[in-house]
Amino acid sequence: xxxxxxxxxxxxxxxxxxxxxxxxxxxxxxxxxxxxxxxxxxxxxxxxxxxxxxxxxxxxxxxxxxxxxxxxxxxxxxxxxxxxxxxxxxxxxxxxxxxxxxxxxxxxxxxxxxxxxxxxxxxxxxxxxxxxxxxxxxxxxxxxxxxxxxxxxxxxxxxxxxxxxxxxxxxxxxxxxxxxxxxxxxxxxxxxxxxxxxxxxxxxxxxxxxxxxxxxxxxxxxxxxxxxxxxxxxxx
Amino acid sequence: xxxxxxxxxxxxxxxxxxxxxxxxxxxxxxxxxxxxxxxxxxxxxxxxxxxxxxxxxxxxxxxxxxxxxxxxxxxxxxxxxxxxxxxxxxxxxxxxxxxxxxxxxxxxxxxxxxxxxxxxxxxxxxxxxxxxxxxxxxxxxxxxxxxxxxxxxxxxxxxxxxxxxxxxxxxxxxxxxxxxxxxxxxxxxxxxxxxxxxxxxxxxxxxxxxxxxxxxxxxxxxxxxxxxxxxxxxxxxxxxxxxxxxxxxxxxxxxxxxxxxxxxxxxxxxxxxxxxxxxxxxxxxxxxxxxxxxxxxxxxxxxxxxxxxxxxxxxxxxxxxxxxxxxxxxxxxxxxxxxxxxxxxxxxxxxxxxxxxxxxxxxxxxxxxxxxxxxxxxxxxxxxxxxxxxxxxxxxxxxxxxxxxxxxxxxxxxxxxxxxxxxxxxxxxxxxxxxxxxxxxxxxxxxxx
Numbered sequence: 001x002x003x004x005x006x007x008x009x010x011x012x013x014x015x016x017x018x019x020x021x022x023x024x025x026x027x028x029x030x031x032x033x034x035x036x037x038x039x040x041x042x043x044x045x046x047x048x049x050x051x052x053x054x055x056x057x058x059x060x061x062x063x064x065x066x067x068x069x070x071x072x073x074x075x076x077x078x079x080x081x082x083x084x085x086x087x088x089x090x091x092x093x094x095x096x097x098x099x100x101x102x103x104x105x106x107x108x109x110x111x112x113x114x115x116x117x118x119x120x121x122x123x124x125x126x127x128x129x130x131x132x133x134x135x136x137x138x139x140x141x142x143x144x145x146x147x148x149x150x151x152x153x154x155x156x157x158x159x160x161x162x163x164x165x166x167x168x169x170x171x172x173x174x175x176x177x178x179x180x181x182x183x184x185x186x187x188x189x190x191x192x193x194x195x196x197x198x199x200x201x202x203x204x205x206x207x208x209x210x211x212x213x214x215x216x217x218x219x220x221x222x223x224x225x226x227x228x229x230x231x232x233x234x235x236x
Numbered sequence: 237x238x239x240x241x242x243x244x245x246x247x248x249x250x251x252x253x254x255x256x257x258x259x260x261x262x263x264x265x266x267x268x269x270x271x272x273x274x275x276x277x278x279x280x281x282x283x284x285x286x287x288x289x290x291x292x293x294x295x296x297x298x299x300x301x302x303x304x305x306x307x308x309x310x311x312x313x314x315x316x317x318x319x320x321x322x323x324x325x326x327x328x329x330x331x332x333x334x335x336x337x338x339x340x341x342x343x344x345x346x347x348x349x350x351x352x353x354x355x356x357x358x359x360x361x362x363x364x365x366x367x368x369x370x371x372x373x374x375x376x377x378x379x380x381x382x383x384x385x386x387x388x389x390x391x392x393x394x395x396x397x398x399x400x401x402x403x404x405x406x407x408x409x410x411x412x413x414x415x416x417x418x419x420x421x422x423x424x425x426x427x428x429x430x431x432x433x434x435x436x437x438x439x440x441x442x443x444x445x446x447x448x449x450x451x452x453x454x455x456x457x458x459x460x461x462x463x464x465x466x467x468x469x470x471x472x473x474x475x476x477x478x479x480x481x482x483x484x485x486x487x488x489x490x491x492x493x494x495x496x497x498x499x500x501x502x503x504x505x506x507x508x509x510x511x512x513x514x515x516x517x518x519x520x521x522x523x524x525x526x527x528x529x530x531x532x533x534x535x536x537x538x539x540x541x542x543x544x545x546x547x548x549x550x551x552x553x554x555x556x557x558x559x560x561x562x563x564x565x566x567x568x569x570x571x572x573x574x575x576x577x578x579x580x581x582x583x584x585x586x587x588x589x590x591x592x593x594x595x596x597x598x599x600x601x602x603x604x605x606x607x608x609x610x611x612x613x614x615x616x617x618x619x620x621x622x623x624x625x626x627x628x629x630x631x632x633x634x635x636x637x638x639x640x641x642x643x644x645x646x647x648x649x650x651x652x653x654x655x656x657x658x659x660x661x662x663x664x665x666x667x668x669x670x671x672x673x674x675x676x677x678x679x680x681x682x683x684x685x
Contacts, residue, residue: 054590055680075594079240082592093587093683097257107591109250112240154591 002028002051002162002194007060009046009217020046022217024060028210030161033188033195035205038214044198045166047214051196052085052164053077064162082110086155086163086193088184090170092147096140100131100150103139107158125153129183145176149183156187163188165197169204181207242597251604255612258577262609265573268566269613270620273659275559277621277652283552284646290544292642294537301512303536304375305363305525307355355505362528363508368516369525375507376493379452381462383426383486385434385445395451397490398425417471419489424449424467426486445469449486453493453503460504463496512536563659566613567666570606574670578602585674586682599675606667607660614659618652 007024010017020043028034036044049055051062053069061068069080086107094103104122113121126132129149134142139150148168155163168184169177181204188195197208205211206224213222255262294300355374364372380395398419419425426447428439436442446468454460467488497503512518518538525534578585585598628643635644 049680052590054683055678078589078592078594080592081590085592087587087590089683091583093583093590095584095587098253102253106588106593109242109246110588110592110597112243 001030001063001065003061003063004028004051005061005063007047007050007062008058009043009050009055010058013058019217021050021057021060024217024219026212026219026221028194028196030194031192032210033185033208034197035208035211036196036198036214036219037200037202037205037211042214043217043219044214046217047219048164048166048196048198052087052162053081054087082107083158084161086158086160088148088151088155088163088165088168090167092144092151092171094139094142094147094150094154096138099136099138100126100142100153101135103150104154104157107154111158121157122153125157126150128156128187129153144172145180148172148176148180152180152184152187156191156193159191160193162194162196165195165199167199168197169199169201177201241594241600244600247597247601247604248608251601251608254577254581254601255605255608258580261573261576262612265566265569265609266613266616268569269563269610269659269663270616272559272561272563272566273614273617273655274620275562275617276556276655277618277648278624278645279552279555279559280648280651280655281621281625281645282555283548284648284651285644286548286552287545288646289637289642289644290541290548294541294544299511300537300541301518302509303512303518303522303525303534304507304509306375306507306533306535307359308531308533355508356529359529359532360508363510363525366521366524366528368513368521370511370513372508372510373490374494374497374503374505375509376453376497377455377504377506378493379455379460380486381450381452383430383450384448385430387435389433390450391430391433393430393449394485395449396485396487397493398487419470419487421489421492422465422467423470424486424488425471425473426469428472439472442469442472447486449488453497453501455504458504459502461501463501465492467492563662567662570609570663570666571669573609574602574606574667575673577605578670578674581674582677582682582685585677586679586684589677589679589682595675598677599671602671602674603664603667606671607664610659610661610663610666611656613663614656618656621652622647 004024004026007021008019009021010019012018022043024047036047038044046055050057053062053072057070060070062070064084069077072080095106101119101122104125105118108118108121123132123135126135129152131142131146131149131153134146134150139147142150148171152168155165163184165184169180172180184195185207187193195208197204199205211222211224212219363369376397378395378397380393382390383393384390424447426442428442431437431439431442434442434445434447436445446466448464448466450462450464452460453463456462465488467486473485473487493503512521518536522534522536522539525532588598589595625643625645625647628645631637631644632642637644
């Protein structure tokens with residue numbers, strides 16, 4: 001269970017302050033798929049970054065299994081991210097200079113896992129995303145869709161409790177994006193991972209269990225079965 | 237919550253991969269470092285080679301406890317007359333010129349550099365009474381005049397004595413006998429060039445030839461008379477030896493001259509040579525000798541060796557200094573390279589931080605990269621210095637070193653290994669600032685690029 005309480009974040013607090021998160025409160029049950037939707041600049045990416053401890057909040061709490069992770073020091077946060085979280089970004093952020101296998105084994109290296117276990121888990125992850133034949137290929141040799149698959153494999157290799165995805169299909173064509181989402185949903189179902197996704201895509205959001213809408217740093221849950229026209233306005 | 241750091245081997249592999257990706261930059265930075273490391277390694281090799289050469293040469297020359305005591309005539313009475321007298325029309329300074337008129341030989345003054353003074357008797361007594369001295373030999377004044385062979389022609393020559401262990405080492409120069417050969421009575425080493433004058437076809441024909449030599453043991457105008465001796469050639473001084481020691485000379489045994497002088501012939505000597513007895517400190521004996529008179533110069537093999545070593549060390553130090561300057565300049569290259577690397581890899585750093593890599597590990601990754609650049613640069617420089625030692629035969633030829641095992645460049649493995657370690661440490665220190673910049677990036681600011 002993830003609980004967010006009174007979360008606030010302001011950019012440039014001294015000069016030209018922009019309040020990205022205003023007193024955010026929400027609860028996310030375990031193993032659920034969550035979509036956070038909203039216009040550009042609404043604060044949805046900031047929320048994901050603060051919840052995932054990539055960025056710091058000004059105030060508030062992020063409780064994961066009743067532990068406020070925002071109270072952790074940097075080393076504890078690093079360890080928490082390494083063990084419990086996975087990340088997928090719009091820009092993939094795979095290391096083009098490394099092979100697929102080396103890219104995927106990075107989170108396991110960070111966990112100080114031995115080489116043979118790393119290789120076994122990395123190959124399993126590659127297999128899950130359908131890139132088992134690309135283990136020794138350089139990431140730079142992959143197509144956009146394959147690179148995102150690689151990023152997914154890297155995100156799930158440590159079997160995270162929470163998987164954060166920021167516009168995971170944003171840089172892909174619709175067909176490839178659809179395949180990626182299918183892969184992601186299948187994997188999170190299989191692994192029992194809580195999936196939190198920031199997206200503009202209504203169709204994708206509708207596939208999730210819970211949808212939150214953000215605007216001007218504020219958040220509220222919306223009914224999936226609300227009028228489509230009204231829903232479209234939220235996004236646009 | 238206990239945290240673990242990423243394994244060092246994994247970080248090293250990632251550092252190597254990053255350097256391989258930026259190979260052009262890595263190679264050029266490493267080459268900059270290699271200039272300094274090559275200079276230092278080469279200086280160390282040259283220093284080691286030169287020291288070894290001097291040690292070998294001095295130890296080959298004989299007794300390491302040998303000392304020479306020379307009287308400084310310039311502080312005493314000035315010579316009466318040492319203006320060179322006219323010497324026919326042929327005044328060439330070629331010692332092997334044929335002498336056509338024996339009268340001219342004795343009237344020629346080639347002793348401009350000699351002051352017609354002998355070692356003062358009172359000094360000699362004090363020297364002989366100095367505690368710790370052994371095997372005192374007189375540095376006889378020998379004024380070589382000419383030699384004749386089977387063709388009965390006279391040729392100018394200089395004559396030197398070989399004083400047992402203290403003799404000039406001839407092993408690099410001698411042919412015909414063992415390198416440590418000590419001349420027996422009526423034996424001599426002669427310059428190999430003399431074969432032409434004796435009408436021989438080959439240098440080796442000089443061996444076992446009987447030649448007559450004529451020399452003064454006291455200057456003629458001091459009452460010396462020309463001494464004639466017949467000697468057998470047992471060894472040949474080759475060109476390298478002649479160039480190193482005395483050109484176109486004849487070496488005769490010390491005892492031959494000593495016997496002449498002990499048997500009533502008036503002889504002069506300008507210096508003394510001696511050994512220091514076992515159990516005595518050379519420097520202490522030298523100090524005692526110096527007290528005898530301020531116009532005595534006392535040199536020892538040890539002090540000569542020390543002086544030469546000091547000269548080599550100064551030269552070596554100078555080269556190392558310039559190498560160190562080059563290294564210092566290349567350190568800024570490492571800093572620059574690593575700063576660029578941090579800027580280029582911001583998103584990669586962000587992703588690593590997002591995945592839970594500690595800031596400390598990020599810093600270590602960049603410091604390892606810097607250390608590896610230092611290692612590569614140092615390694616290239618050391619290998620180039622090692623390659624330089626392949627030119628030893630050429631250098632030996634250039635400097636007339638004829639001993640087969642004597643080399644001027646000796647690769648110093650231990651110091652080079654030490655240099656490599658030092659370079660790695662220096663590079664890691666240089667990489668500290670870019671590494672700190674990388675470590676200070678928060679995950680989100682790094683991901684934003």
